[in-house]
Amino acid sequence: MLSGMRPTGSLHLGHYHGVLKNWIKLQQEYECYFFVADWHALTTHYDEREVLGKHVWDLVIDWLACGVNPNLARIFIQSRVPEHAELHLLLSMITPLGWLERVPTYKDQQEKLKEKDLATYGFLGYPLLQSADILIYKADAVPVGEDQVAHVEITREIARRFNHMYGREPDFEERADAAVRKMGKKNAKLYFNLRKRYQEQGDHEALNVAQALLEDQQNITLADRERLFGYLEGSGRSILPEPHALLTPAARMPGLDGQKMSKSYHNTISLREPLDLVEKKIRTMPTDPARVRRSDPGEPTKCPVWEFHKIYSEDDTQEWVLKGCRTAGIGCIECKGPVIEAVQEELRPIQQRIREFEESPEVVRSIVAEGTEAARTVARETMIEVRSSMGLEYR
Structure with missing residues (x-):
């Protein structure tokens, strides 16, 4: 199983609940490869050198602090396994241009990121680089949300095309x-x-x-x-097995404004957020607009704070909120109290482990070095097969 993240900024609670908790579960069930996708970061942030460097190590530290276990999973940096780039190049020789242009996120991202010049070869080819990331480890499963299934589908098509073209050896x-x-x-x-x-x-x-x-x-x-x-x-040898999409549970983590938690919306709580700032952010969250005064009854299901209660609060607390809000028995500040405590309680041990890893950078670098070498061993073996099947083995 393979998955990765781009080092483009601080991780937040949306990443933790939507991705990392799932990784922690999957590492018990699969042979996992988790990688820092620094080359992928360059497809949209090629003019921002600061997205790399420190962000790469912060990302790895956040993973470790949240519970990703290097004894159960290989953790590595994409650019330290150059075989990814070689397979990407070779696959580009057989991938029709139209396949890349029809990937749904291609035009969607260009529309969302109008301020950037994304009319680049790297941006057009990023789904193919993603395919190389997956195929080089012959991953059976790729955890994705529904909006990313198309990327796994194009990977399957590319693997099928490659196997059809090169899987039938002369003998x-x-x-x-x-x-x-x-x-x-x-x-x-x-x-x-x-x-x-x-x-x-x-x-x-x-x-x-x-x-x-x-x-x-x-x-x-x-x-x-x-x-x-x-x-x-009745076909040839499957050199690059077709992976399948492992649909992850829909991320339930809302943002401070009720929308999906996202850096683009400026509504996040970072995993590294100072706990006093966590309290301030939640205390100033918008609530049900019907509650103009403390004595006005409200409807919790129309309030962004209720979405946090659904994640962090026990049934009895949720009942207290529903009844208290609808009868004006509690005020909005009281309602936010249990959420503040729960979020702080969740972040406290994570931040403690972050500090411990930051104080031992050599440990983090050693983990990545070991994970990278393990990943390269597998990647090299795949590339030997790929080169041989394509006639690039000269003796």
């Missing part, structure tokens, strides 16, 4: 036949029988059984297994 059938023999006489006979039933009769049950048979084989290499999957289906 493919001879290699596949030799791989089957390695499975032993009994399994080889079963494989050929299942393959015949699927290809001649369209028996999908036979296909499923044959795929399960291949998964259980210990005597064949990963390349042979992928070759036999393709041979089974």
Whole structure:
């Protein structure tokens, strides 16, 4: 599983609830690669050198402080694994221009960021760089929100096109036949029988059984297994497996004004926000406009503060808010009190761990160095396969 973030500024509670909590859960279930997408940051912030450097290390520290565990996940910086750039270049040779131009976020982002000149090759090609990020680790799953599913879909299309063009080796059938023999006489006979039933009769049950048979084989290499999957289906070897989108729960974290929490809306609470400023920001949040005076009853569901209560407050506190607001039994300042305490309580240990990591920069750099080397080991292996399949292996 692979995911990343661009180092373009401070993380806030929206990132924590919408992304990082999910990462912390997924690292228990998948072999995870989490990377700082500094090259991706340059696609829109190419003229702002300050977005890199310190922001990169702050981002890693925030991840660690929130609970991303380097013993369970590989943490690395994109630009320190140059194989990403090589695969991006090679994929650009076979990717139709129209595929990139039709990515929904391409024109959408140009519209939203009118103040920037985004008529650049890098911005047009960023979905392809994203595809390279995913495919180089042969990731099975990519956690995304619904608005990012299109990026995974284009990655699947690119992998399919690559495999179609380069997965059929000149001696493919001879290699596949030799791989089957390695499975032993009994399994080889079963494989050929299942393959015949699927290809001649369209028996999908036979296909499923044959795929399960291949998964259980210990005597064949990963390349042979992928070759036999393709041979089974009448295609070539799957050099770059197609990933699937792992839809993440919709982010529930509202901003201070009731909109989605976003730096663009200036309505965030940063993970590094001083706790006294957290209190000030929440105390000055807008409330139900119907409550002009303390004695006026209100409707909590029309108030941005209620959205915070839904995240941070227990059922009894929520009942207290609903009843107290609708009867004017409590005022807006009283209503905000439990939210202030809960947010501060959540941020306090995170900020303590941030300070600890900032005091030990060598530990953070060591974590990234180890994660980068582990990532490069996998990336190098993929590129050996890619170069060989494209005829770029000269001996």
